[in-house]
Amino acid sequence: MSSTSILLWSVLPYLAIGSFVIGLVWRYRFDKFSWTTRSSQIYEGKLLSFAGPMFHLGLFAVIGGHIVGLLVPQSFTELIGLSQEAYHFGAVTMGGAAGFATVIGIFLLIYRRRTTATVFAATTKNDKTMYVFLVATLLAGCSATLSSAGVIGDEHNYRETVAPWVRSILLLHPDGTLMQSTPLAFRIHAAIAMSLFIIWPFTRLVHALSAPVGYIFRPSLIYRTRDNESTTGNRKARPGWERIKY
Amino acid sequence: MKVMAQMGMVMNLDKCIGCHTCSVTCKQAWTNRSGLEYAWFNNVETRPGQGYPRRYEDQEKAKGGWVRNRRGRIHLKGGSKARRLLSIFSNPRMLNIKDYYEPWTYEYDNLISAPLGQQTPVARPKSLLTGKPMKIEWSANWDDDLGGGPSNIEKDPILQKLSEDVTTKVKLAFEETFMFYLPRICEHCLNPACVAACPSGAMYKRAEDGIVLVDQQQCRGWRMCISACPYKKVYFNHKTGKAEKCTMCYPRLEIGMPTVCSETCVGRLRYLGLFLYDADKVLEAASIEDEKALYQAQLDLLLDPNDPEVLAAARAEGIPEDWLLAAQNSPVYKLAKVYKIALPLHPEYRTMPMVWYVPPLSPIVDVLTETGHDGEEAGNLFGAINALRVPLAYLAELFSAGDIEVVENTLRKLSAMRSYMRDINLGREPRPEIPEAVGMTQESIYEMYRLLAIAKYEDRYVIPAAHSEQARELENMGCSLDGVDMGEKFGGPFGQASGNPVPVTIENFHIMRDRQSK
Numbered sequence: 001m002s003s004t005s006i007l008l009w010s011v012l013p014y015l016a017i018g019s020f021v022i023g024l025v026w027r028y029r030f031d032k033f034s035w036t037t038r039s040s041q042i043y044e045g046k047l048l049s050f051a052g053p054m055f056h057l058g059l060f061a062v063i064g065g066h067i068v069g070l071l072v073p074q075s076f077t078e079l080i081g082l083s084q085e086a087y088h089f090g091a092v093t094m095g096g097a098a099g100f101a102t103v104i105g106i107f108l109l110i111y112r113r114r115t116t117a118t119v120f121a122a123t124t125k126n127d128k129t130m131y132v133f134l135v136a137t138l139l140a141g142c143s144a145t146l147s148s149a150g151v152i153g154d155e156h157n158y159r160e161t162v163a164p165w166v167r168s169i170l171l172l173h174p175d176g177t178l179m180q181s182t183p184l185a186f187r188i189h190a191a192i193a194m195s196l197f198i199i200w201p202f203t204r205l206v207h208a209l210s211a212p213v214g215y216i217f218r219p220s221l222i223y224r225t226r227d228n229e230s231t232t233g234n235r236k237a238r239p240g241w242e243r244i245k246y
Numbered sequence: 247m248k249v250m251a252q253m254g255m256v257m258n259l260d261k262c263i264g265c266h267t268c269s270v271t272c273k274q275a276w277t278n279r280s281g282l283e284y285a286w287f288n289n290v291e292t293r294p295g296q297g298y299p300r301r302y303e304d305q306e307k308a309k310g311g312w313v314r315n316r317r318g319r320i321h322l323k324g325g326s327k328a329r330r331l332l333s334i335f336s337n338p339r340m341l342n343i344k345d346y347y348e349p350w351t352y353e354y355d356n357l358i359s360a361p362l363g364q365q366t367p368v369a370r371p372k373s374l375l376t377g378k379p380m381k382i383e384w385s386a387n388w389d390d391d392l393g394g395g396p397s398n399i400e401k402d403p404i405l406q407k408l409s410e411d412v413t414t415k416v417k418l419a420f421e422e423t424f425m426f427y428l429p430r431i432c433e434h435c436l437n438p439a440c441v442a443a444c445p446s447g448a449m450y451k452r453a454e455d456g457i458v459l460v461d462q463q464q465c466r467g468w469r470m471c472i473s474a475c476p477y478k479k480v481y482f483n484h485k486t487g488k489a490e491k492c493t494m495c496y497p498r499l500e501i502g503m504p505t506v507c508s509e510t511c512v513g514r515l516r517y518l519g520l521f522l523y524d525a526d527k528v529l530e531a532a533s534i535e536d537e538k539a540l541y542q543a544q545l546d547l548l549l550d551p552n553d554p555e556v557l558a559a560a561r562a563e564g565i566p567e568d569w570l571l572a573a574q575n576s577p578v579y580k581l582a583k584v585y586k587i588a589l590p591l592h593p594e595y596r597t598m599p600m601v602w603y604v605p606p607l608s609p610i611v612d613v614l615t616e617t618g619h620d621g622e623e624a625g626n627l628f629g630a631i632n633a634l635r636v637p638l639a640y641l642a643e644l645f646s647a648g649d650i651e652v653v654e655n656t657l658r659k660l661s662a663m664r665s666y667m668r669d670i671n672l673g674r675e676p677r678p679e680i681p682e683a684v685g686m687t688q689e690s691i692y693e694m695y696r697l698l699a700i701a702k703y704e705d706r707y708v709i710p711a712a713h714s715e716q717a718r719e720l721e722n723m724g725c726s727l728d729g730v731d732m733g734e735k736f737g738g739p740f741g742q743a744s745g746n747p748v749p750v751t752i753e754n755f756h757i758m759r760d761r762q763s764k
């Protein structure tokens with residue numbers, strides 16, 4: 001295995017995980033104030049009303065597909081009587097549809113961002129960089145789906161290569177050789193995705209980590225006493241604006 | 247019974263001259279930052295008029311507040327929790343900046359830097375959102391003082407509602423129009439829709455004084471509160487991506503100072519004080535079927551601070567003695583519950599708003615005087631209140647869910663006060679039958695007069711000192727200078743401000759010591 005391969009498939013994954021986890025903890029502790037969606041809906045709502053849900057819901061399906069595809073071993077699905085052919089068919093059609101919706105969604109969102117003057121003016125350099133990585137990951141992912149379906153090149157069963165590799169990373173026994181035989185599309189997708197995870201904590205993507213599922217279960221009204229207001233994770237107060245403690 | 251204290255405000259609309267001082271001083275104190283250019287925690291709108299943001303009272307559009315379902319339970323008008331979560335990617339009720347206005351500045355620099363030429367240089371308006379030149383089309387108070395004429399005014403949702411009712415002919419002809427000003431801040435509701443709508447749990451009601459706040463560290467910008475508040479008093483800071491709202495100037499209240507809007511009010515028409523209320527009954531009161539009964543239900547929530555049973559229950563909840571004293575002297579309690587002349591704004595939204603209004607009598611007095619009558623004669627006034635159904639119906643839509651009788655009773659009390667006091671001021675024999683006609687005594691009407699007309703500073707603002715005392719106590723609780731590991735200038739393992747926060751007094755002690763000349 002070449003040193004580039006080792007770097008890419010055995011070292012980079014841990015760099016990505018490290019940056020992701022440490023970065024998130026760091027940001028949560030020291031810059032919680034900036035942890036938001038930075039929504040631009042107040043500027044423009046029409047395009048967003050379908051592009052926003054299309055992208056996000058599509059992305060949820062894509063993420064769900066990744067979790068099943070990467071973490072559930074092929075032997076398990078076969079054990080419960082799901083043949084590889086059937087699984088593959090389902091994965092490609094559903095994954096393809098979800099990926100398609102996500103890509104259309106993000107292009108509409110970028111179109112909206114670029115053409116609505118107010119939204120464009122509120123787009124930072126950080127956002128633009130993030131979009132490059134995000135779009136590249138999505139496009140590479142779609143081409144990987146196409147290649148696994150045999151539309152590009154030969155059909156490829158990633159559940160024998162990529163999936164075990166991901167599990168080997170998570171089990172702290174990195175086996176980079178598994179990735180060497182995969183089609184180029186998969187390797188590109190995996191590499192860009194890892195770099196996306198590296199920059200994740202430092203972009204607006206952090207909002208994904210605060211999906212408010214707890215809302216469903218909490219009481220409608222919230223009372224808080226003055227003395228236990230949260231004090232962790234605040235950025236250092238600027239001179240003259242020090243936090244008043246009660 | 248669970249007794250809780252609530253900071254409340256009353257505004258006496260008769261005295262508002264629409265000068266916008268309150269809005270401007272509030273802006274200077276709280277929202278003169280980028281991202282909040284369009285936010286007016288305090289705004290003053292001319293009624294009839296569209297209000298700010300435009301047509302905020304049209305709940306069919308933004309679906310603010312609560313509604314009661316067939317099973318007798320209330321839920322947010324914007325839909326269920328699950329539905330709200332599904333719409334976080336794009337809130338279909340969210341307001342657009344155009345519903346407020348596009349904030350702008352002028353290219354002032356051009357005035358001094360333009361090259362010498364034929365024309366006088368001008369400062370063109372420039373959008374604060376895009377930085378590009380823009381055409382100014384709307385702003386807050388565009389229809390101030392009925393500006394813009396009928397085409398603007400008739401979009402007032404309340405007027406539209408009234409004109410649907412065939413029995414009330416709403417005439418927009420200007421000579422027949424009445425008008426008054428309505429200053430608005432966040433209502434610090436007992437049943438706040440904004441809190442219930444916040445998916446992150448960042449919005450909360452302070453247990454001590456009921457002030458509704460947004461935790462800026464916890465807000466994630468899901469913008470559900472913006473549409474859920476029926477008064478549209480949560481604003482989206484488009485630079486930070488977080489919701490911000492009126493804080494009732496809590497840092498000032500805590501040290502016993504009135505809010506900025508109250509302190510600077512030119513008409514001196516704002517009152518601040520405590521209510522004691524029964525928190526266990528709020529939901530029940532907000533769920534009453536008949537909208538017109540909501541005002542009474544809200545009134546019933548307010549507990550009598552002189553009732554020994556209430557006091558005992560309040561003490562059991564740990565409400566300090568001076569707060570109880572403040573509640574007993576509370577001007578807002580007197581105006582709302584004892585004299586019953588202050589009314590909640592739109593009780594039908596079922597949020598139990600805690601900013602109350604003494605409805606304006608002046609438009610009616612003015613009409614009387616203009617038609618050649620003695621505008622302050624009790625008989626004339628009582629008759630006129632009855633005759634002028636349109637202003638009355640309009641006021642009722644604002645303050646009592648359309649129940650004209652409620653508004654009528656308050657206006658009768660106000661006119662009785664005017665007439666009764668006029669006799670005294672003119673050295674005539676006071677007429678006890680005037681207060682009697684509105685179910686008051688001479689003493690109580692005189693007290694009411696002192697509170698409304700003399701309106702001494704210390705009578706208008708009864709803000710319990712414990713606000714600050716309690717804060718001091720908490721600040722120093724369990725902290726002594728010995729045994730506190732100060733580290734290197736309070737730095738935790740990850741540098742400044744990490745680790746456990748250091749009490750402000752200790753921090754000050756060290757800062758002061760460092761400043762001392764060695």
Ligand code: SF4
Nearest residue numbers: 432433435439440475
């Ligand atoms: S008026 Fe204030 S407390 Fe009431 S719902 Fe609106 S923002 Fe919340």
Ligand code: SF4
Nearest residue numbers: 262265266268511513
């Ligand atoms: S400062 Fe007072 S008088 Fe002037 S607009 Fe505000 S509430 Fe009315």
